[in-house]
Amino acid sequence: MSEQRTFGRRRGIPSAPAQEAPKAPTESDSGTGGWGSMDKLASQASGDLYLKISEDPTVIKVIDADPFDNYVAHWVEEIKEGSKSVRCWGNDDCPLCGIGDKPKKFSACFNVVSCEDPDNPELRVWEAGVKIARQLKDIALDDRRGPLNRDDLYFTISKSQKAKAVEYHLERIRARDLEEETGVRPLSADEIAEFTADRRTEPVKELLDSGEMSQLVKMLLDD
Numbered sequence: 001m002s003e004q005r006t007f008g009r010r011r012g013i014p015s016a017p018a019q020e021a022p023k024a025p026t027e028s029d030s031g032t033g034g035w036g037s038m039d040k041l042a043s044q045a046s047g048d049l050y051l052k053i054s055e056d057p058t059v060i061k062v063i064d065a066d067p068f069d070n071y072v073a074h075w076v077e078e079i080k081e082g083s084k085s086v087r088c089w090g091n092d093d094c095p096l097c098g099i100g101d102k103p104k105k106f107s108a109c110f111n112v113v114s115c116e117d118p119d120n121p122e123l124r125v126w127e128a129g130v131k132i133a134r135q136l137k138d139i140a141l142d143d144r145r146g147p148l149n150r151d152d153l154y155f156t157i158s159k160s161q162k163a164k165a166v167e168y169h170l171e172r173i174r175a176r177d178l179e180e181e182t183g184v185r186p187l188s189a190d191e192i193a194e195f196t197a198d199r200r201t202e203p204v205k206e207l208l209d210s211g212e213m214s215q216l217v218k219m220l221l222d223d
């Protein structure tokens with residue numbers, strides 16, 4: 001997923017050139033037909049990429065044993081359209097760090113199955129903050145509770161608003177207690193295998209290249 005940003009009246013960051021001309025689908029392209037494909041494609045639309053966390057606990061199954069990506073991001077309020085969150089290069093060369101801007105947010109990314117709709121479990125990317133990521137690490141590395149993706153391990157995740165801060169609440173649930181405690185049936189081994197095969201391994205938040213970064217830095221310094 002690439003992100004496009006524009007800066008008010010200033011020029012937008014040019015998007016990457018198209019790799020190849022799109023081909024019109026033909027009737028023989030049956031791979032995108034049917035209800036299964038509809039669900040799959042619908043869930044790939046960007047709004048459905050991330051796990052939604054609300055005040056009601058959502059049952060999730062973690063598919064990864066460890067985060068498939070970790071990053072810190074700068075927050076650039078001046079970006080008018082598109083994500084204000086810009087992935088830090090994570091090294092001494094980061095142009096935003098270079099002008100003294102400190103990255104503000106840490107994310108650990110996991111593939112999880114959201115059982116928000118118990119009849120229609122969906123693969124999602126969960127970007128956990130540092131507090132929850134540390135809780136997950138403690139569980140993952142504990143012989144009695146881990147690994148995170150062990151077959152009988154489920155979680156509920158919810159959030160609450162405390163003063164100005166959002167607090168997240170993570171609870172473990174064993175598969176055998178899941179239905180009774182939450183009304184959600186545990187996933188079958190086949191379902192878990194299918195979600196595992198579909199899981200994401202590429203970073204969700206892409207790096208801006210040096211051209212995009214220098215345009216962003218120039219815009220900030222010009223202000």
Ligand SMILES: [Zn+2]
Binds near residue numbers: 095098
């Ligand atoms: Zn940086």
